[in-house]
Amino acid sequence: MGAGRSPADPAPAGETDGQGGRDEGASEAPASGEAADGQGGSGGSGGSGESGGSAGRSDAAPADGPASAGRPRRSRRFPRFTRDTARPEGGGRAASGDAPAPARQWPLLTVLCAAGLGLLIVVLDPFEQAFRIGTILIGGALITGAVLRWVVPSVGMLAVRSRFTDLVTYGVMGTLIVLLALVAQPDPWLDVPILEDAVRFTIR
Numbered sequence: 001m002g003a004g005r006s007p008a009d010p011a012p013a014g015e016t017d018g019q020g021g022r023d024e025g026a027s028e029a030p031a032s033g034e035a036a037d038g039q040g041g042s043g044g045s046g047g048s049g050e051s052g053g054s055a056g057r058s059d060a061a062p063a064d065g066p067a068s069a070g071r072p073r074r075s076r077r078f079p080r081f082t083r084d085t086a087r088p089e090g091g092g093r094a095a096s097g098d099a100p101a102p103a104r105q106w107p108l109l110t111v112l113c114a115a116g117l118g119l120l121i122v123v124l125d126p127f128e129q130a131f132r133i134g135t136i137l138i139g140g141a142l143i144t145g146a147v148l149r150w151v152v153p154s155v156g157m158l159a160v161r162s163r164f165t166d167l168v169t170y171g172v173m174g175t176l177i178v179l180l181a182l183v184a185q186p187d188p189w190l191d192v193p194i195l196e197d198a199v200r201f202t203i204r
Contacts, residue, residue: 089163092154107148107155114141132189135181142174 093104102109118137121130148155149166160166182190 088159088161088166090149090152090154091156091159094152094154094156105156105158107145107152108158110148111141111145111158114138114144132181132184135184136178139174139177139181142170142177144174146170146174 093099094107095103097104115138118134118141121134121137125131145158146167149158149163149170158166161169179190182188183192183195
């Protein structure tokens with residue numbers, strides 16, 4: 001029989017190693033288990049993340065689908081604020097872009113110079129019948145503008161509206177001014193019986 005050993009005595013080397021081995025194995029087992037549990041947990045969380053991501057993609061796809069597929073419809077109403085205006089028909093340069101500005105706008109300058117000369121004659125009244133001649137010159141300038149609008153393809157700034165509207169405006173105004181100058185009293189250059197009857201009827 002072996003002698004008893006007190007707790008204070010040191011244990012033999014073999015027994016100490018055996019106990020240490022058992023303790024190390026016991027300590028390693030939970031660690032590996034914890035690692036396994038951690039991997040399982042991470043795998044579970046990864047699986048849930050992937051399922052959540054796929055669910056998010058599946059939810060986002062229908063929301064983005066109609067927006068990308070269908071384009072917004074353009075309204076046929078006129079805009080509230082006009083940002084630009086279309087150039088009228090025939091409103092391009094009357095000369096090439098290399099020419100100076102007066103040459104590019106010669107139709108408008110022709111009409112303005114003729115009308116200005118007529119106004120100057122009317123204001124200065126340098127000779128007899130200056131009022132009549134100056135007024136006829138103004139009406140003739142407007143008629144010239146109508147002719148240029150009809151003949152010249154591009155008249156620059158002389159084009160205000162469409163060609164038809166400009167023709168009617170310039171032609172009617174010029175013709176009326178010339179007629180009023182011809183029938184002006186005293187000593188009218190043109191006798192129109194209808195106008196005389198209308199004036200007599202009105203004066204009565």
